[in-house]
Amino acid sequence: MSSHINPSEVYVVVPAYNEQAVIRNVISELVSCLYNIVVVDDGSQETLNNYLHDLPVFLLHHEINLGQGAALQTGIEFAKEKNAKYIITFDADGQHSAADIEQLLEPLKENKADITLGSRFIEGAQHNMSNKRKQTLQIARFINYLFTGLKLTDAHNGLRAFNQKAFANIKIKENGMAHATEFLSFIKKNKLRYKEIPVTIRYTDYSKKKGSTIWSGFRIFFDLLLNKIFG
Template sequence: MNRAWIVIPMYNEATVVGDVISRVKTVFPNVVCIDDGSTDGSPEVAESAGAVVVQHPINLGQGAALQTGISYALEDPNMTSIVTFDADGQHRIEDAQAMVERIDSGEADIVLGSRFLDSRTKIGPMKRAVLKTAALQSRLATGMNLTDAHNGLRVFNRDVASRIHLTQNRMAHASELVNQIAEMKPRWVEHPVEIIYTDYSKAKGQSLLNSVNILAELFLR
């Protein structure tokens, strides 16, 4: 029987995180939010919505928050998979559920979300070009034929999760994670997902400038 944990990093997400958690818990009862130094009451909102909240005393970045959440979920001896899920409302719980089912079926050890496997995600041409370039760089560096290397919706089985050790705290953590996966050589697949870009999610880091920062970290680190 699957016992998936949803790991949600958050930083000043009080505006939307309660609704995100409520939707997630209709399918997955085990939710841990990593409060990465919020100052807007996000922890209280997350707890009221039914999530476990683990707090960082200061803002350490998304990579550190993900590693904290993974470590917390691994403490549950019955945990079978971990889903990384953004707090800003851009991910669909239906996509996460379908990805977990692919883990449960034994098809793969890792399922990685991709916004480029179908036409649901509405994305501007410049941002598309930047993310495609990032995916190309990742393929050249790792040999993994990814179409979307910077998608935050992912599912790992327990064995893979136990071998993830993120040290890059900010956007570079996504590239570090792909590199670690490539070294593990697990069974992996991409899964088509829809990313929902709202004014809020763009303001929280989904802008074109943020995509350019991704490229800068890829090529300059």
């Protein structure tokens, strides 16, 4: 591994909606890696401040629930204004591992990619996923391909890393879950260099409950369609 990245240049954006049960553990793990952490509380019923007030994090609060895409955009803009050098997006439900962040940053640091995307399906990745979920993700991959022309091994992985070139112009308009596809359109449009990195995903009963289902897949599909029509 090449020289270390200074963790103070790295901003980890964590969009969170009603993650009271796990948020403290997730954030503590990130804190121990010394990154800057931007938690965007997307209108949770019980404010996350109660769980995080003693941890060194930037806590932003949406007054009403707008959706994960909107929360990510808020966090990314905030990190940008703080002069971040690298921005990571990280799910709040505990399925990502903070140790993977370094692997995601490596290609950016070596200037081999502008954006790295976590993948559950390329060699080296670990997951304990059910077959049903795998099938759902296959459909999602196909939809992404349909809308963006990018064929990735993983469709909706929340773990991503951006360099300054990548996040400079990012503008997520899909407030809901369709933002994952929007990221890919963005890559394509701006001709960014991307790379998929194997990451470890921990499927706990908790994250399974909150994860995407076939139904949310349909919602994403229609969101994308409407976005294409109405802009």
